[in-house]
Amino acid sequence: MSSWLDYTINGLIVGNVYALVAVGLALIFGVSRLINFAQGSIYLVGAYIGWVAVVQLHTPLPLTIIVVAVAAALVGLIIERFGLRPLQNSVRIAPLLATIGISFVLDQLVMLTFSPNPRALPSQLPDVRFQVGGGTIGPLDLLIAGVGLTSALLLFVFLRYSKLGWAVRAASQDRDAAMQMGVDVNRVNQAVFGIAAALGGVSGMLVGMYYNQIDTAMSLQATLKGVVAEVVGGAGNVPGAVIGSLLLGLVESYGVAVFGTSYRNLFAFLLLVVVLVLRPNGLFASARQAPPEPLTGTFIAPSRPVPIPRWALLAAAAIFAILPLFPVSFYVLQTLINAWLLGMLALSLTLVAGTIGQVSLGHAALLAIGAYTSALLSLTFSAPVGLAIIGGGLMSAALGTALISPSFRLRGHYVSIATLAIGEIVSLVILNWESVTRGPIGISGIPPLSLFGYELISPTSIYWFSFVVMVTLALLQGRLLSSHLGRSFRAIRDDDIAARAYGLSLNRYKSLAFIFGGFAAGISGGIAAHLYSYINHETFNTQQSILALTVVILGGLGNVVGAIVGAVALVGLPEMFRIAAEYRILIYGIVLLLLVRFRPQGLLGTM
Amino acid sequence: MSNIDRRTLVKGSLAAMMAGAAFSRSAFAQSSEPILLGVSGPLTGPNAQYGTQWKQGFDLALDEIQAAGGINGRKLAYNFEDSQSDPRQSVAIAQKFVSDPRIVLELGDFSSPASMAASPIYQRAGLVQFGFTNSHPDFTKGGDFMWSTSVSQADEQPLLAAYAVKKLGLKKLAVLHLNTDWGRTSRDYFVNAAKEYGAEIAVTEGYIAEERDFRSTLVRVRDANPDGLVLISYYSDGALIARQARQVGLKQVICAASSVYSPKFLELGGEAVEDVHVGTRYFPEDPRPEVQKFIAGFKKKYNGLEPDAFNAYAYDAMNMAAAVVKIGGTDRRAVRDAFMKVKDVPSVIFGAATFDVATRRVKGAMNAELVVRKGQFALWDGKPT
Incomplete structure (x- = not known):
């Protein structure tokens, strides 16, 4: 029986870790109705800034946290200002694609600066362990729980009682109405991105210390688990994100207990599907909450497809059909x-x-x-x-x-x-x-x-x-x-x-x-x-799924010819950048961002 | 179709034509041009760290080969194409290499899906695919152009089992393994050998490569009540498991496969990896001349950095490629035949490497039994921990 206590504690501990990412995601979703795929990358950046502070500059822990929070917030502000704000009047799907592009760019920048080798990020807390059940917990577990809960609480209070918080909520309910009432929506967005990024950065650093290990592959995993936890709790609901994370941790831990380690993520994702089917707005959505905005209509660009004359299509098909006859x-x-x-x-x-x-x-x-x-x-x-x-x-x-x-x-x-x-x-x-x-x-x-x-x-x-x-x-x-x-x-x-x-x-x-x-x-x-x-x-x-969606958005949603053009472009571009070796995925990310910036409805437009 | 599409096409074919022109010129240019090897491996993406380690090993070997006069007076060089260990990219790279007449031999890829997806292309075109980290039992079955110096897990795991069971006297084992083709194959060989030596397998747990949290897995391990933990892991996950095992209070002996042999294992694991036993193919104080040359050369070239297992695989592979090309020259078929002829190539991993022509693999990996003492890998002194 004591093992069950241990599984419960372990589930809560790892749930704690997920909560740090989920809260940031929930905050951004709450305001911009955007799943920020770059949140995991900010988490990664935070971890490496933490490494520089701890290992190179030997800063004490409180200072490290401040340094990481400020630096990550700056990254968040830059993303908001240059990556997302230019897209605010374009279709809703453009920012989603932009965050994917931004995450490519950030991950690659970190990899190029610090090499892909994993690094040790030593914890700066005393190494004492407290016996709980059959296992132990350390001060870092408590710090992570503290940061997760405090930030959720502070955000809750901020959103409920401060003027800027009201502005944030107003903007999230109806951006245009908020603007008419004199809310500076850009400032709200900035505040939200800054806070979420600071939180993301600090969580990356703390998790790095927790495992004494940081590497460039941690970003996608963090985003995936964070998104699951956030949605289980109710997208955009900050306290819900914390509870969703703890629940996710528990389900994973019990899954391991009953079926073995290789089934762990299976339970995480089954939990998500079950919650979505039974309570589509998440476990903690209030009944009064407006239904989630449909992707349809406002989300998909109301553009006209680029007209392509039939002869051009036929000619292109003919050229590709006889291509192998040429010395290619x-x-x-x-x-x-x-x-x-x-x-x-x-x-x-x-x-x-x-x-x-x-x-x-x-x-x-x-x-x-x-x-x-x-x-x-x-x-x-x-x-x-x-x-x-x-x-x-x-x-x-x-x-x-x-x-x-x-x-x-x-x-x-x-x-x-x-x-x-x-x-x-x-x-x-x-x-x-x-x-x-x-x-x-x-x-x-x-x-x-x-x-x-x-x-x-x-x-x-x-x-x-x-x-x-x-x-x-x-x-x-x-x-x-x-x-x-x-x-x-x-x-x-x-x-x-x-x-x-x-x-x-x-x-x-x-x-x-x-x-x-x-x-x-x-x-x-x-x-x-x-x-x-x-x-x-x-x-x-999963990368294949993300690539496919990128192709489709790039080509123009619903556009048959666009899908093919997008596929040729996204297979061809990384191959063309081969000459750039390690830099090619970075260049690819930048090109993707530029395409989203200047052609959000896709190359050939929505059909 | 759109303009952009046609433009890409034109650019693509232009590039191809230019490349074609370059090839024909190089065919005329004689011995001043280096002999070129193709490398397909991850330089970006989730496995990028291993590609970086390959490069370090290759470059060191090349320095030594060049210093010794190259290949019959010509330099040896490689063209590293980033595949991200993605089968879609490795097949394109394979076509690139087979249609580039300068390439005489291909090395890689890293993961089994990427490597084995490209195998049919290399086999049909008659270019050797030298997969030096491909332990998948079916890799060399892809055809007679697939060769591998990856230590067969059928060889390695019984050595580790002997270390754990016979030498350390462990009788009831918990096996934690990466749930990949490598980890799974290794686990099966390990379990069979350990049982044969009289040990009981209390529990086996497979985990995915992205896993960071092992606490609940370790509760399962604890409840199975083993007297030893066996890690079939790479260094980063191996270090994580060791740390968390000590944190949750598991005090059992830990034995790990040679793939954790890396200074990073010590750095990431810290105090938790103290007294971890590792079966490896070489160790720093190994008196064998090829090992001493490798370690001294590596530290000199990379500012005192200790080489790890993947560095050694790449270094050996490049030396083997040089030895093969020395015999086979620049004809691809002759290069394939040279793999059958090449004998006793000095090797860090094998001592002297000779291929078994039937399996196209090398048998008889060296064995060293190490233990982590005071934060360093040291030869095990026979004392139980």
């Missing part, structure tokens, strides 16, 4: 194959995110389902590769739609968070379901692509194969969009209440969109599996 290197062909595969994924995502407005952040899961199905069909049942790939597409359509269906009743950002969680769950099931997926060992020896008994192994033939598949899917999707069904999809995106009033069954249409989208993504995953010959649970990861 296999490297260029392979890069374009990657672009076509990403293009299929983007077609799928642009349909569900752009056309029907369900912004999915877990799309890599559909790739994985398609890839594993196709690989296993061809290996275990010796199915012909062509059929196996179609089987992968069908499985991805069926299973993907079934998995995503609980989130159909969600709206706005919550769809993204739920799909993010579902994506993680799929990846963890692949890792743990060893009898079928072979777990971490992965599946090797997947047969190469073949069609009617002919093996497609030269880059030229793979190029043509993937190009034809992608163009076929694109044509089908174009046809779909101009049909009655496509118009219904867009009607649901633009105003789901009106669509429902008009008699459209939302769930059915959302299912249809996911079936079609799941099929395209599954085909892409299936082809990839046969191309790579080896896949495991890491092959289709």
